[in-house]
Amino acid sequence: MFRQSKKRAAQRRSDFATADQSTTYIQAGISFNDEQERYELLYPTKLSFYHLPPIGEITLDQFETWAIDRLKVLLELESLAQRNKNIKEMEQVIKPILASCIPLSESLESRKKDYYSHFILRLCFCRSKDLREKFLHAETILFKLRFQMLTQADQTKFVQSLNLPLLQFISDEEKQEIATELYETVSPQLQFQLNLSEEQQRRQFFNHERFIKLPFEAVIDLLGTRQVFLKQGWAYLPQFQQLNHIANEYASRLSDDLLKTYQHIPKLNEDDRLLPILTHLSTGYVVTEHHYSFSDSSLHPSSETTADTITAASLHNPEVRSAFPLCAKNLMDGLSKNNHLKFNGRQQLSFFLKGLGMSVDEALKFWTDAFTRSTSMSLEKFNKEYRYNFRHNYGLEGNRINYRPWDCRTVLSKPRPARGEYHGCPYRDWNPEKLSATLAAMNLTQSQVSSILDSAKRNEFTLACTKAYEFSALSEAPGTANPSEPLITDQTHITHPNLYFDRARRRRT
């Protein structure tokens, strides 16, 4: 198999070598300077329309990690859009994620990563209409956000580099000729969209603003609201309004390209190295990683406990319990009801408690108490049949692996709970009636409950959970003019039960 792969790789190399040498593709084996020059063509500023496919060489490791990094950004954007965040809120959340996953600087390395990761994800998400639409939507938002992060000079440079027939700047002379009518049309938008309340400010902005002209059919949506000046079939658009049109152009090209990519996919089906990676990327993924609060110190009893330390006793505190995500609440309820949990439930809850920073001694105290509360389980039986299991989860028995708490993806990868089991994710496993009644009991409104149920129905379980978290945060501040401001400072997608807990606890302290 390895030899076959090598053969195919050699074949691909020779195919590239015989390709038209005059193309401006990124070629393998070119010098650093040549490569740098080529990326400069593709990136006139920090943005690109990705109009040429890269055909250089990267390692399999880069192939996978670069794609995963971009995927994290796109999934976060998708989640923000689904939660109706406006572009400003999105920018606030996504900036640090962008900076760590696909930072765009002038360096060759960051441009390469951005370029390749875009094309790798095209391969993953071209396979069905649904996937194409999702990718297109998230990439277009990413494009808009990045465009807005550019300086005005860079925006102009980028637009000029596109050389789009529809997006040509008018000359200063042409602007002068129609200045009066143009200002009258644009002035209300300057006031309401850019908050320029003073006439003098608006005049000043207008004098420096550049305009593009395009056939009026291209801006039909703006005509009804009289947001553009029309003359002889041309619409005149200020630069600050051009983003939507460039983004539409970007989306329409990307949509065509995705279809073309889809037509070429069968050729890839022979590649036994890339295919598993692509399948993995388009089916299962983690949005963001949660950094756990547990450490080696959770293995040993500590004399230093703070108000935040989670102990066996504090788990009965309603305030602590109210910060649990639905999956953990369900496990705790199942445990109280039966004085027992079956294997998957024990594992899920045990790792969740470990993720809260609970020490192994406190964990054993908690489980012993919970299991031996009924007369059917003696302490001796508990020690004989269960103690080992909980110590094992802390890496104190068997192969001594210090296991990590389960993220939502791991929870969702386990078999669904059967009758009498409590593990899993309620957003996936509960019927709509039970879920809706539980959410309503959390003081959520009917429309909030419906929105969560919609996401759950579309199999977007972590999104449903994120919405539940945010809505319950809002319901804790009734009457506040804009309650989301002080309460929800971190709006990233929830992908880990411990992340849910940490965030809910922070909010209340």
Ligand code: SF4
């Ligand atoms: S989405 Fe994750 S945190 Fe939320 S209930 Fe499901 S498993 Fe728990």
